[in-house]
Amino acid sequence: MQQLLDNLIQPVFSNPLLNQKHDSAVFDINGVRLAFTTDSYVVKPLFFPGGDIGKLAVCGTLNDLAMSGAKPLYLTCALIIEEGFPMADLQRIVQSMQRTAEEAGVLIVTGDTKVVDKGKGDGVFINTAGIGLIGPGIESNPRRIKAGDSIILNSDLGRHGIAVMLEREGLNFAHEIESDCADLSGLVGDLLAAGIEIHCMRDLTRGGLAAALIELAATARQHIEIREAMLPVNSNVKSACEILGFDPVYIANEGAFIAFVPEEQTEQTLSVLRRHPLGRQASRIGQVKAAHPRGTVTLENVMGVSRVLDLFSGEQLPRIC
């Protein structure tokens, strides 16, 4: 996927805003700074413990805006519906979108609906775009990451990916695992209101914590070190990962993000986060060590040994035994 972006798409569309390589494009119109983003949602199953494709499509775009330090204002909604898709399910999905938007205090202000022939879609695909306002002095950008920054994680890892996978594959583990799908814009708003000088934020979606860190380290050309012992993982997720042979650092989340903040603001950041329901488990998971020519991420494991965190190619595949 990253190769596709880097080799095919980015070069064709290349421009200074796109080349920022951030979750949203950030630009200035008549002195007002805006963040603008879009994302398409294709999830199977459409309904999963802790959420559905509608909630996901709203939260995902809100989170992309929030990661740029923006307060989300308006969203769009485009639906591509496969012929024969049950109306009751569609109603559930759009109601879920509306409820999530309402809770976040944003409006879905325009949209589009297309119906494709049976067999040409997978139930329903959703695209949302969003626009948000960035306050003065706020700049969340990978290029601001610098040596000494603390890396703060708001929650535990891996719940969304595992919840969806268990539901999709029909694997019945004893305890249900719920997706962490949530709107992070309120939590980020709290951090910004507290005056935390956030250098960069990133939500931990596809590829999980590992993919986010590796990409940021490469863009910022820094050596990032994290400590495995500091990574919170829910015990049911941990068990599922053990059984399936997955590593929680590579599993997708929909309500988790990392913030790079100056070391001296570590405690303040943690205390603001922990006051919010989505930040109760906030922890400092690592630090930016020093400039590095290509950027690298190392993980110090529980034994105190460091290893390079590498991207898995393609999807993680369940192992044989």
Next chain:
Amino acid sequence: MKYLQEYRDPATAKKLVAAIKTAATRPWKIMEVCGGQTHSALKYGIDQLLDGAIELIHGPGCPVCVTPIEYIDKALAIAQVPGVIFCSFGDMLRVPGSASDLLGLKAQGADIRIVYSPLDALTLAQQNPDRQVVFFGVGFETTAPATALAAYQARQLNLNNFTLLVCHVRVPPVIEALLNSSNNKVQGFLGAGHVCSIMGYHEYLPLSLRYRIPIVITGFEPVDLLQGLYMTVKQLEEGRCEVENEYSRVVKAQGNLPAQALLLKVFDTVDRSWRGLGPISGSGLALNADHDGWNAERRFKVANITTQESALCRSGDVLQGLIKPTQCPEFGVRCTPEKPMGATMVSSEGACAAYFHYRIHPHV
């Protein structure tokens, strides 16, 4: 998570590291047979903790890595037959065959599905009576009983749209082949815990006696590995060569008797070629005459397949412990998990993949 956290306890691990360093008077060469152990050792940095006190040699116990290319090609041929639902364990999908891999075929539209158990494939066959469902049964004695159960049930149900492409392998013959090799430098073995949970460890007693070599049946957590290594080092230092069981919380001497009975009921022991290692006598399991009606090779007539192995890949040397993955000139250069030349770079248990993921790769 009981029985896991205590086996990842850093304090216990550190004590064992110190004990091994004290006990070892020279850098004994010890092979962990199973690929799961290799990954665990690399992931937790066991080799770095031991700092040269002993040398870990990575063994051939990666089912994905040793499945011969001929069977990957057969799988590819069957998966392309119109109407076939081809079921496989997840990590077989990226293993390169002569021209492609299963994931590539899937992207081109072949109906290839990841299953977690052979019985899931059997259920798929029952749910799709108008389709031919094929299960790709690979792996060691650990996964063989589940394949056997699927074949047994298919026969009981007389399910005629279900077949199995079976390429199971056995651990003891490959250990013997390594010990017989003139290149062998292994002085002690960590036996594969999960294989022994099925088979017990009686098969290893004659090997240990005949070749005068310690074999310690070992688990997969860092403390297991260190405890297994410590027990092996103690044997070597004291001049003993016995079969010992570090993994007694899972492995019993007699193993899982119903599973063994099922293997006997469904499979014959056959000679089998191992990818990278070549033919090893008595090292394979194949469907017996009673279950030959469910043999996918027969139903889809894929007996004569011509294969083309990469000439540059040195996975055979890696699987025999003759070189470390990083000593292969192609490692991380033309061979990466994205574009693997050999199966050892693909699998979640392959040694090359373990080095690529857990070590700073020199060329990248």
